[in-house]
Amino acid sequence: MSLLPVAEAQARLFALASPLAVEQVPVVQAAGRWLAHDVLALRDQPWADLSAMDGYAVRAADWPGPWRVVGESAAGATQPQAIGAGEAVRIFTGAPLPPGADAVLIQENATRDGDHLTASHDPLPSGHHVRPAASDFADGAILLEAGLHLGPAQVAAAVLAGHGALPVRRRPRVALLSTGNELVPPGAPVPPGFLPSSNAPMLAAMLAALPCEVIDMGIVPDDLTQMTAAFASAAQADIIVTTGGASVGDHDLVRPAFEQAGGALDFWKIRMRPGKPLMAGKLGDALFLGLPGNPVSAFVTATLFLLPLLRHISGAARPLPRSSDAPLASPLPATGERDDYLRAFRAEGGIVSVTSQDSAATAAMARADCLILRPAGSPPASAGDRVTILPLD
Ligand SMILES: Nc1nc2c(c(=O)[nH]1)N[C@H]1C(S)=C(S)[C@@H](COP(=O)(O)OP(=O)(O)OC[C@H]3O[C@@H](n4cnc5c(N)ncnc54)[C@H](O)[C@@H]3O)O[C@H]1N2
Numbered sequence: 001m002s003l004l005p006v007a008e009a010q011a012r013l014f015a016l017a018s019p020l021a022v023e024q025v026p027v028v029q030a031a032g033r034w035l036a037h038d039v040l041a042l043r044d045q046p047w048a049d050l051s052a053m054d055g056y057a058v059r060a061a062d063w064p065g066p067w068r069v070v071g072e073s074a075a076g077a078t079q080p081q082a083i084g085a086g087e088a089v090r091i092f093t094g095a096p097l098p099p100g101a102d103a104v105l106i107q108e109n110a111t112r113d114g115d116h117l118t119a120s121h122d123p124l125p126s127g128h129h130v131r132p133a134a135s136d137f138a139d140g141a142i143l144l145e146a147g148l149h150l151g152p153a154q155v156a157a158a159v160l161a162g163h164g165a166l167p168v169r170r171r172p173r174v175a176l177l178s179t180g181n182e183l184v185p186p187g188a189p190v191p192p193g194f195l196p197s198s199n200a201p202m203l204a205a206m207l208a209a210l211p212c213e214v215i216d217m218g219i220v221p222d223d224l225t226q227m228t229a230a231f232a233s234a235a236q237a238d239i240i241v242t243t244g245g246a247s248v249g250d251h252d253l254v255r256p257a258f259e260q261a262g263g264a265l266d267f268w269k270i271r272m273r274p275g276k277p278l279m280a281g282k283l284g285d286a287l288f289l290g291l292p293g294n295p296v297s298a299f300v301t302a303t304l305f306l307l308p309l310l311r312h313i314s315g316a317a318r319p320l321p322r323s324s325d326a327p328l329a330s331p332l333p334a335t336g337e338r339d340d341y342l343r344a345f346r347a348e349g350g351i352v353s354v355t356s357q358d359s360a361a362t363a364a365m366a367r368a369d370c371l372i373l374r375p376a377g378s379p380p381a382s383a384g385d386r387v388t389i390l391p392l393d
């Protein structure tokens, strides 16, 4: 089987998936999810021409006065009475301008004696310190587009537009299965020949930043019957993720167990390093991702496939990791026949790749804050050359 390019594998994975059902949730709970539909403004913002400052609403053409102060306008009140030539209204930030007024003279630039007001500063252009009605957004306008990630700024806009709830896709359930006879649970005593199972806690930590429910189904031994049963009970989830047993050894049983449980494999083996043995398919309605067991390989494949898949079924318009480019701090060798995803960190002098690029080197991985993407067949790179990076934060 030839190795599948990463972008092709991502596209095939997305094609296997159906978007999750839409639900309306209170705006604050929608933060961190993606909008399922376009959101329209339900009101004008501002609702009228409002003052942006504390001062006096006047007709700019009357500058520099004098004006006669005939009333007051404060935020929360309805529109004040109209003013005529030579008249002014005391006004506060956020309050509606009286009809006839077209500018606000800030109080620092005004001299007032009883009802008598004059300007003591620069000329006053029409529209000065006025926020026109609907200048932020107008009733019926598309305010936020489907697929947009909802962060604090989008929450503010949605609330101001009159929304108390927003349409988002329901949180998917992600089942994690750690396969391997050599694994013991995190924190348990580790007899010789065993090692703590770190992949599920690592994946749960990666998923913690996303809107989903993680179900850790524990450690499954390298036994076809037990692994097949584990797949059957995980099939209720939206995404089943296994780690380990993805390669070609005699104890690598994930693929046969998945198929014995009724799963249909879509692809296996990707043109990437680390992460070559990644596989994906469907078991009933559940999507399946079989990640390699090596912790670094599991981390990189989760970054490039699991998190994007979750964003995709959750309605994200841009589910793939963001990339940028940055200069290298030191040279890199040519790449081989697979795309390299090197663990690296951002330093003053440029991007530094961590000392060990072994797919089992977790201490080195723990120093990384980005991946360097070096496409297959890249020539050696020198210090200062710009490379593609995928930030991990
Ligand atoms: N003859 C070949 N051998 C291997 C190939 C190949 O193409 N031909 N591919 C290699 C590559 S690339 C990778 S990556 C690994 C992946 O193998 P598996 O997915 O089958 O993983 P395991 O063999 O089960 O485990 C690998 C390694 O990771 C440790 N591990 C497993 N699970 C966990 C866990 N939950 N927490 C921490 N560590 C875990 C396991 O003990 C092994 O040391 O295959 C190569 N071999």
Ligand code: MOO
Pocket: 272, 273, 274, 275, 276, 277, 292, 294, 297, 359
């Ligand atoms: O591709 Mo494996 O993931 O090199 O270590």
